[in-house]
Amino acid sequence: MQREHDPAVITAVTAALEASVNRALALAPVASRELAEMADTVLAIECTAPVITVYITITSMGTLQVSSYSEAKSSTRVRGAFEDFLTLATADDPAATLINSDLEIVGNTAPLLALQQIVTHMDLDWEAPLVDVLGDVAGHQLAQLLRGTFSWGKDASKSLRRQLSEFILEEGRLSPPAAELDAFYDDVQNLALRVDRLQSRLKRFAQKVGAR
Amino acid sequence: MTDHNRPSGDDQDTTHFGFTTVKTNEKEKLVRGVFDSVAGRYDLMNDLMSAGIHRLWKRFTIELSAVRPGQTVLDIAGGTGDLSARFSKLVGTDGKVILADINASMLQVGRDKLLDAGAFGNLHMVQCDAQYLPFPDNSVDCITIAFGLRNVTDKALALRSMERILKPGGRLLILEFSKPTNPLLEKIYDTYSFRILPMMGRLVANDEESYRYLAESIRKHPDQDTLMAMMEDAGFVDCQYHNMTGGIVAVHRGIKA
Numbered sequence: 469m470q471r472e473h474d475p476a477v478i479t480a481v482t483a484a485l486e487a488s489v490n491r492a493l494a495l496a497p498v499a500s501r502e503l504a505e506m507a508d509t510v511l512a513i514e515c516t517a518p519v520i521t522v523y524i525t526i527t528s529m530g531t532l533q534v535s536s537y538s539e540a541k542s543s544t545r546v547r548g549a550f551e552d553f554l555t556l557a558t559a560d561d562p563a564a565t566l567i568n569s570d571l572e573i574v575g576n577t578a579p580l581l582a583l584q585q586i587v588t589h590m591d592l593d594w595e596a597p598l599v600d601v602l603g604d605v606a607g608h609q610l611a612q613l614l615r616g617t618f619s620w621g622k623d624a625s626k627s628l629r630r631q632l633s634e635f636i637l638e639e640g641r642l643s644p645p646a647a648e649l650d651a652f653y654d655d656v657q658n659l660a661l662r663v664d665r666l667q668s669r670l671k672r673f674a675q676k677v678g679a680r
Numbered sequence: 681m682t683d684h685n686r687p688s689g690d691d692q693d694t695t696h697f698g699f700t701t702v703k704t705n706e707k708e709k710l711v712r713g714v715f716d717s718v719a720g721r722y723d724l725m726n727d728l729m730s731a732g733i734h735r736l737w738k739r740f741t742i743e744l745s746a747v748r749p750g751q752t753v754l755d756i757a758g759g760t761g762d763l764s765a766r767f768s769k770l771v772g773t774d775g776k777v778i779l780a781d782i783n784a785s786m787l788q789v790g791r792d793k794l795l796d797a798g799a800f801g802n803l804h805m806v807q808c809d810a811q812y813l814p815f816p817d818n819s820v821d822c823i824t825i826a827f828g829l830r831n832v833t834d835k836a837l838a839l840r841s842m843e844r845i846l847k848p849g850g851r852l853l854i855l856e857f858s859k860p861t862n863p864l865l866e867k868i869y870d871t872y873s874f875r876i877l878p879m880m881g882r883l884v885a886n887d888e889e890s891y892r893y894l895a896e897s898i899r900k901h902p903d904q905d906t907l908m909a910m911m912e913d914a915g916f917v918d919c920q921y922h923n924m925t926g927g928i929v930a931v932h933r934g935i936k937a
Contacts (some may be wrong), residue, residue, distance in 0.1 A: 475931075476924040478741070479736040537743040 473520060478536040482522060486534035489587070493531055493598070498587045500530030509579045512542035517549045524583070544580045547572040556584065695833055698896030705771045707833045708809070712783055715831075719785035721885045723760050723793075728880055730930045735762075737924055738826060741855045741931050742766050742924070750774040751821035754845070756810050757781055757828020760801070761790035767824075768799045768920070778820075779928045780813075781828075810838040815845040816870060824847075826855040830901035839914035858930035859903040865906075873898065904930045934936040 493500045507528040514521045523538035546553075546573035559565035562584045566577065573580075599607030636642045644652070682818055687888040693704040702710060707781050715722075715933050726734050743765060747753055755764045758779040767777045779794070781787045784807055791900060808814050812827065823842050832838045841854050860866040873895035882889025904921050907930075911919045916934025 474924060474926070475740045475922050476733060476736045476929075479740045483736065483739055513726045537739070537746075539746040 473518070475536060478520060478522075478670075482534040482536055485522075486532060489534070490531045502530075502586050503532070503583070504528055504530035506579055509544075510538060510540045510542045511580055511583065512538075512593060513553065514544040514545060514547040515550055515553065516547060526579075528633070542575065544573065544575040546578060546580060547574075559584075562588075688769075689702050696900050698893040698900065699878060700896075704833055708782070714893050715783040716785045717756060718882040719783070719789050721758075722786065722789065725881070725885055725891070725913035728884060729877060733925060734827075737855060737931070738762050738766075740922070740924065741824060741853050742770070742825060744931060744933055745822050745824060745851065745853055747771060747775075747822050752776045754778045754780060754815070754820045754821065754823045755843070756811075756813075756823060756825040757831070758826075759783075759786045759790055759826075761794045763824050763826055764803060765794055765797055765799045768794075768801075768803050772800060773802060776802055776804065777836055778804045778815075780808050780810075780826070782809050785891075806822065811841055811927070813841045813845050817844055818847045820845050820847060821850050822853070823850070824855070826854045827857070829854055829856050829907075830897050836901070836914060839880065839910060839916075843915045843936055848936055850936045852911070852932075852934045852936070855931040856907070856930065856932075858907075859929055862922060865928070869928060874917075890911045904932075907932055 475652060493503070503526050506526045508525045511524040512521060513524065523534065523535050523540075523542065525533040525538065541630070548569065552569045552571045555569060556562060556565050556571065562581055566573070566581070575665075595611035599611070600642060637645055643649075653663065681872070685897075694701050695704045695707050696702070697707050712898065730737075734880055745753070745767075747767060747770045749770070751771050752775060753764075753771060753821045755761075755767060755777060758764050758781055761779055764777050764779040771777055779787070781790070787805055787807055794800065794803060806875050810828065811834055823846060829835055832910075846852065860869050874892075877895050878888045878892040881894075882888040885891070901907075904923065904927070908919050908921055911932060911934040914934075915937065917934065917937045919934040921930045921932040
């Protein structure tokens with residue numbers, strides 16, 4: 469029996485993904501507890517280009533099992549191209565992204581959105597592993613420092629994005645506003661439809677002239 | 681004769697031990713010698729020989745097993761317990777994992793490793809021969825044999841023994857070296873097996889001969905389709921296999937009707 473891809477390669481990807489997510493979850497007890505509430509939920513992620521299906525099973529320990537083969541019934545099956553999944557994974561508003569994207573969803577979307585939210589908003593607790601290694605005093609101080617740095621980093625990143633967007637739109641006038649772009653896309657689509665209709669009319673006209 | 685009764689030792693048929701022809705009743709002793717010799721450094725050598733890929737092959741085999749909590753799993757030729765450790769978590773406290781191996785040295789290394797990893801409670805160790813499995817009929821949900829079948833003297837007998845103890849609907853998974861699907865890969869693999877592998881055995885385990893046997897035994901093992909036909913002959917249905925790493929390794933799956 470042949471598969472599209474070597475199972476060892478896909479297994480390497482799923483094993484690496486599982487290890488990194490679970491390592492992060494081990495440092496985020498709240499996220500892990502939230503996940504445990506969805507134990508035994510199976511999500512099937514069916515990528516059409518490249519052709520790979522990955523199953524994500526949530527365990528009662530609040531960890532994820534990522535595999536390329538599962539016989540358990542999936543509560544949600546999502547089908548689409550790799551770029552669509554990437555957009556969804558990094559979206560600030562996953563529900564809107566899911567509705568507007570080309571992803572095809574079968575089953576219950578709630579577990580998928582909950583998982584995306586939990587993983588995106590994981591608040592990593594650096595203190596426990598640092599205290600284990602460095603002791604109470606040094607570990608706590610370093611954890612505080614890391615927390616502050618990450619929190620500042622997140623705020624700084626959001627602020628930078630906002631300012632950059634304002635500069636591109638208002639100061640630099642490098643790009644039109646989103647509403648203007650939407651209107652332009654609508655016009656282009658209308659034009660395309662009108663051209664199609666005109667082409668059909670011309671074809672009919674040519675047939676009539678030919679018949680005479 | 682039931683599987684529990686072993687034949688007398690006066691059988692003078694021959695079989696292969698790597699590329700050497702030996703008397704059938706001598707092979708078991710010779711294989712035991714190889715694994716007694718490599719047991720202490722088995723895991724290290726597996727990592728070196730496969731560049732760690734054996735972990736991925738085993739992981740995919742576990743995925744195919746679809747083992748659920750509460751089930752009974754028999755890990756034949758389980759050696760140092762890689763599969764058993766994972767199965768122990770999957771079957772949970774209501775399930776049971778039996779780590780079986782013909783070789784006491786391998787079982788001892790496996791037992792120590794599993795205890796060190798905190799895997800116990802639902803784990804049992806049994807020293808037994810895959811050809812004569814000492815378990816009741818229809819008693820096991822899943823059987824795995826990873827890199828062990830090629831060392832078994834009578835593979836057909838072992839497959840029938842496995843089929844006997846599996847519950848109806850239970851599955852057998854055989855992970856074993858096989859035949860590369862690409863001729864170029866086959867040539868590279870031959871060079872690696874017969875030149876580099878024994879050299880690594882000499883350097884790491886100070887045992888060139890045992891690793892030469894491992895390479896030879898792989899070549900004597902049935903290819904993918906032959907093994908699948910043997911499984912069907914033993915009574916398994918819905919048999920299929922997945923090639924991994926270009927067919928260097930294949931995992932076969934069969935279901936007991």
